Amino acid sequence: MINIEVNGREIEAEKGEMLLAVLRRAGVEIPTLCNIEGLTPTGACRLCVVEIDGMNGLVPSCAYPVAGGMKVQTHSNRAVQARKTIVELLLADHPDDCLYCVRNKNCELQDLAENLGVRQRRYKGARNRKHQDVSSPAIERDPEKCILCGKCVRVCEEIQGVAAIDFSGRGSKTHIATAFDEGMNVSSCIYCGQCIKVCPTGALREQSSVKRVMDAINDPDVVVVAQHAPAISVTIGEAFNMEAGADVSGALTTALRRMKFDRVFDTSFSADLTIMEEGSELVSRITNGGKLPMMTSCSPGWIKYVEQFFPDFIGNLSTCKSPQQMMGAVIKTYFAKREGIDPSKIFSVAIMPCTAKKFEAARPEMANNGNPDIDAVLTTRELIRMIEMRGIDLKDLDPDTADTPFGERSTAGKLFGASGGVMEAAIRSAHYLVTGGEMDELDVQNVRGMEGIKETSVKIGDLELKVAVVNGVGNASKLLKEVREGRKDLHFIEVMTCQGGCVNGGGQPIDTNLDNVRARLKGLYKLDKDSAVRTSHSNESIERLYDEFLGEPLGEKSHHLLHTTYTERDVVK
Amino acid sequence: MSVAVDLILDKRTGAGRDALIPILQEVQDAEGFLSKESVAQIGKKLDLPSSKIFGVATFYNQFRFKPLGKNHIQICRGTACHVKGSASIMERLERELGIGADETTGDGVFSLEVVACIGACGLAPVISINGEFYANLESEDVPKILEEYRNKEDVK
Ligand code: SF4
Numbered sequence: 001m002i003n004i005e006v007n008g009r010e011i012e013a014e015k016g017e018m019l020l021a022v023l024r025r026a027g028v029e030i031p032t033l034c035n036i037e038g039l040t041p042t043g044a045c046r047l048c049v050v051e052i053d054g055m056n057g058l059v060p061s062c063a064y065p066v067a068g069g070m071k072v073q074t075h076s077n078r079a080v081q082a083r084k085t086i087v088e089l090l091l092a093d094h095p096d097d098c099l100y101c102v103r104n105k106n107c108e109l110q111d112l113a114e115n116l117g118v119r120q121r122r123y124k125g126a127r128n129r130k131h132q133d134v135s136s137p138a139i140e141r142d143p144e145k146c147i148l149c150g151k152c153v154r155v156c157e158e159i160q161g162v163a164a165i166d167f168s169g170r171g172s173k174t175h176i177a178t179a180f181d182e183g184m185n186v187s188s189c190i191y192c193g194q195c196i197k198v199c200p201t202g203a204l205r206e207q208s209s210v211k212r213v214m215d216a217i218n219d220p221d222v223v224v225v226a227q228h229a230p231a232i233s234v235t236i237g238e239a240f241n242m243e244a245g246a247d248v249s250g251a252l253t254t255a256l257r258r259m260k261f262d263r264v265f266d267t268s269f270s271a272d273l274t275i276m277e278e279g280s281e282l283v284s285r286i287t288n289g290g291k292l293p294m295m296t297s298c299s300p301g302w303i304k305y306v307e308q309f310f311p312d313f314i315g316n317l318s319t320c321k322s323p324q325q326m327m328g329a330v331i332k333t334y335f336a337k338r339e340g341i342d343p344s345k346i347f348s349v350a351i352m353p354c355t356a357k358k359f360e361a362a363r364p365e366m367a368n369n370g371n372p373d374i375d376a377v378l379t380t381r382e383l384i385r386m387i388e389m390r391g392i393d394l395k396d397l398d399p400d401t402a403d404t405p406f407g408e409r410s411t412a413g414k415l416f417g418a419s420g421g422v423m424e425a426a427i428r429s430a431h432y433l434v435t436g437g438e439m440d441e442l443d444v445q446n447v448r449g450m451e452g453i454k455e456t457s458v459k460i461g462d463l464e465l466k467v468a469v470v471n472g473v474g475n476a477s478k479l480l481k482e483v484r485e486g487r488k489d490l491h492f493i494e495v496m497t498c499q500g501g502c503v504n505g506g507g508q509p510i511d512t513n514l515d516n517v518r519a520r521l522k523g524l525y526k527l528d529k530d531s532a533v534r535t536s537h538s539n540e541s542i543e544r545l546y547d548e549f550l551g552e553p554l555g556e557k558s559h560h561l562l563h564t565t566y567t568e569r570d571v572v573k
Numbered sequence: 574m575s576v577a578v579d580l581i582l583d584k585r586t587g588a589g590r591d592a593l594i595p596i597l598q599e600v601q602d603a604e605g606f607l608s609k610e611s612v613a614q615i616g617k618k619l620d621l622p623s624s625k626i627f628g629v630a631t632f633y634n635q636f637r638f639k640p641l642g643k644n645h646i647q648i649c650r651g652t653a654c655h656v657k658g659s660a661s662i663m664e665r666l667e668r669e670l671g672i673g674a675d676e677t678t679g680d681g682v683f684s685l686e687v688v689a690c691i692g693a694c695g696l697a698p699v700i701s702i703n704g705e706f707y708a709n710l711e712s713e714d715v716p717k718i719l720e721e722y723r724n725k726e727d728v729k
Pocket residue numbers: 094095096097098099101102103104105107108109110145201202203
């Protein structure tokens with residue numbers, strides 16, 4: 001431990017620590033635009049500059065290690081003026097578009113301008129004109145709003161291991177680009193949306209489906225059906241000043257009804273359905289000598305990643321559609337028939353913590369006789385905007401329950417929102433499918449938590465089931481290479497594209513940090529602990545669905561409606 | 574997969590990322606430009622994503638990502654040519670060809686490159702097509718010259 005002096009106050013620090021981390025811990029507010037917790041600082045934005053006694057220039061605190069006896073002024077006139085000038089220069093080449101901007105009132109650049117008291121345009125010049133890229137079904141880019149902080153580039157390469165984008169050009173022509181400046185739709189982007197979550201401005205955003213959904217709601221001839229993913233109910237309360245991680249699925253259902261969705265379903269139901277199919281597929285692969293290790297298929301970013309970077313593993317991917325798509329498929333068949341609704345009159349909306357789900361819904365395989373399983377995907381962010389537009393406060397609402405015939409869910413299905421959750425749910429049901437009995441202890445602790453790769457083995461009858469959970473697609477290539485090079489012991493691998501799982505998905509609120517992620521995970525596990533129905537196979541609505549409609553897992557109907565195929569993708573990589 | 578690129582890469586077994594620029598130069602010399610396929614091939618060898626190679630390459634003016642046209646026009650925008658009115662020549666070339674600086678026409682017949690000084694100040698304003706110089710130009714001369722090259726195309 002060493003001591004440094006900050007604004008006249010003594011503060012303790014660890015030797016070698018970066019100054020910014022020390023300042024933040026001590027509660028000193030320092031603005032930053034390029035810093036990403038956990039990654040090496042680049043010192044690109046210079047917003048974090050401070051004055052240090054005995055040094056001539058200002059130093060960037062994010063990249064400056066502390067030393068004993070150091071005296072720091074964080075808000076000296078010089079430091080504050082320097083920050084203000086930086087922001088003014090950024091604004092000189094920025095469209096004054098706040099009123100129309102998706103990030104209005106939630107923008108780091110806007111906040112900085114406000115906090116630093118920018119009230120006049122001191123620098124004027126010709127602005128760089130750049131084209132928006134709206135080519136992809138999920139991610140839109142507006143380079144004019146980009147301040148070149150580089151965070152998207154770093155997240156994409158260093159966290160996600162994709163590297164779809166990088167700095168391109170030089171000087172005033174510098175911009176963020178895909179390889180060969182092409183549209184995102186032909187790039188190696190997997191649409192995970194993690195870049196959106198770190199972008200300080202409106203330069204990156206999801207392709208919005210709000211208008212299409214509103215139009216459908218306002219069309220009296222259309223039955224608008226909503227499903228919400230397991231992660232949504234433990235997240236959305238945060239936007240309405242509720243405790244992080246609190247489960248608000250009841251209030252959410254009420255809100256969706258008030259917004260005139262005709263039916264509201266919980267995707268956790270179809271997560272249970274996925275487990276019935278995927279668990280059966282796993283057991284069948286193991287007993288019939290199918291391709292192993294089987295790999296999960298519910299995270300669409302991961303699917304695109306395999307299709308383009310590791311096509312030799314396409315045969316390992318479970319053929320199960322994701323819960324979103326399974327729900328979509330049974331809504332337009334079983335539900336439609338049961339209620340006597342023409343499937344072409346149903347507009348099916350999926351509310352997801354994910355941007356890649358927009359891409360998944362648009363895949364041509366995800367349709368039945370040309371009618372898409374899902375008509376529109378809204379991210380958590382889009383849903384929050386819609387709820388606010390309607391002037392609804394989630395806090396004030398009484399809870400309601402999901403509609404029949406998909407009214408019940410197990411908390412195994414709910415765990416799909418967490419890294420390791422699909423695995424845990426699958427293990428619980430695989431045990432039942434193989435032995436006919438329940439596990440003594442349903443918790444599978446070894447697959448929980450934020451580690452990059454989690455491995456464990458579980459005894460199921462005579463079988464020692466060996467499994468691995470990859471938490472974040474950036475950790476996948478290591479394991480895939482091991483398997484490619486001959487590793488044979490694994491039966492089943494779960495991969496979720498985003499670290500922590502869907503609770504940290506690319507469609508989640510912008511200010512999501514590690515504390516939020518932990519709280520949401522805790523919320524899911526608490527729900528499961530307190531629940532009476534903790535396994536997918538004990539969900540009675542699922543039993544009824546098989547009895548009345550599907551027949552049996554992996555049967556003819558399932559095969560047609562609930563399973564899919566994948567194709568190698570030739571993208572610029 | 575280009576054999577030429579393979580050969581260039583084979584010469585450099587064990588090459589690391591620091592070899593990127595010389596490799597890009599050699600590949601461009603051999604192929605005339607940096608194609609997507611070549612960049613992907615180089616990326617595979619050096620374990621670099623295409624986006625990164627593109628980023629590095631666009632930092633320098635020397636790299637091209639499209640093949641040059643059959644007829645390569647260079648227009649000098651050096652001081653002497655500028656004083657003698659090369660701006661209007663440039664404008665006329667752009668208008669006649671329908672392309673801007675460092676672009677190639679859709680039919681692949683012409684490409685237009687702006688160079689800082691071609692080293693023929695006495696001939697200002699000057700352009701060169703495939704190494705042949707056209708001196709003391711006026712913008713009215715441009716269509717006639719281009720026509721000559723277009724006719725050659727038709728004969729072929
Ligand atoms: S990115 Fe921020 S500053 Fe720029 S227009 Fe949008 S809200 Fe305003």
